[in-house]
Amino acid sequence: MRPRLLPAALVAVTALLAVKLQGILSPPAGGPQGLALVAPAQASSHAPPAKASTPAAAPAPPPQARPPEPPSAEQQAERALLEGLRARRSELEAREQALAARELLAAATEKRLGQRIEELAALQQRLQAFDRTLGEREEAGWRQMVKLYEGMRPRDAAAIFDDLEMPVLLQILDRMGERKAAPVLGAMKPERARTITSELARLRARPVD
Known part of the structure; x- marks a missing residue:
């Protein structure tokens, strides 16, 4: 009789443990969902009222630039001196360019005159040669005529x-x-x-x- 009672007792103990374990693990009525619904409601009831949105602040105007200070007398004198030096330099450069142009023109004129003188000298030589030839021919004609009359x-x-x-x-x-x-x-x-x-x-x- 004792060997048969032992398995039956084990089954009963196992069933009891299963029931207790299920009771421990199963949630109460309303369960987690109920808790989840209650918590937001409570949080919303205790939350402070939302503040009204404030308009964006206008940008600050840029700082105004300070007007430039008038030049001092020393600066004005220095500027006038520099301007005078620039004008003098420009005048000297213009004179130098004009002088160079005149020198080039004079050189070109002198070259043309030299060429013209050479041409005139050559022409004079040709004319002199022609005159000599013409004179010789004329003299020969006169001599022939004189010989005829003689x-x-x-x-x-x-x-x-x-x-x-x-x-x-x-x-x-x-x-x-x-x-x-x-x-x-x-x-x-x-x-x-x-x-x-x-x-x-x-x-x-x-x-x-």
Whole structure:
């Protein structure tokens, strides 16, 4: 009998412990939810009233800048001196630039004048050479004409000389030899011979260029 009672007693004890444990663990009526509902209500009843929202404060105006102080007499004098020095420097630079421009212009003018002088000198040389050539040709023509009249008989030459223009006749007689010219002058008209003799003397009295 005792061995059978032991298991039954263990089952009864186990059941009793389970019931007690369930009673301990199970919440009371209303449980946590009820507690949760009561706590906010109590908190709301004891909370202080909310303050009305205050408007934002206007920003403070910026500090006013102080007006600049007028320059002192020393500063004004220094500024005037600096301005005078700047003006003087500008004037000197302008004069220097003008002087440099004049020097350049003078150099260019001198160069052009030098070139012009060289051109004129070359032209003069060409003209002198041309004059010499022309004079030589002219002299050759006169010599040929003189030779022609010297080969003629004095009477025939005198007949031509009586009607020949004075400048041409002077050039011919001036180049003729005295021995050839004397017979021709003797055969000419007396008045014509006297005139040509006077003009020929005046021509030979002129200074040679």
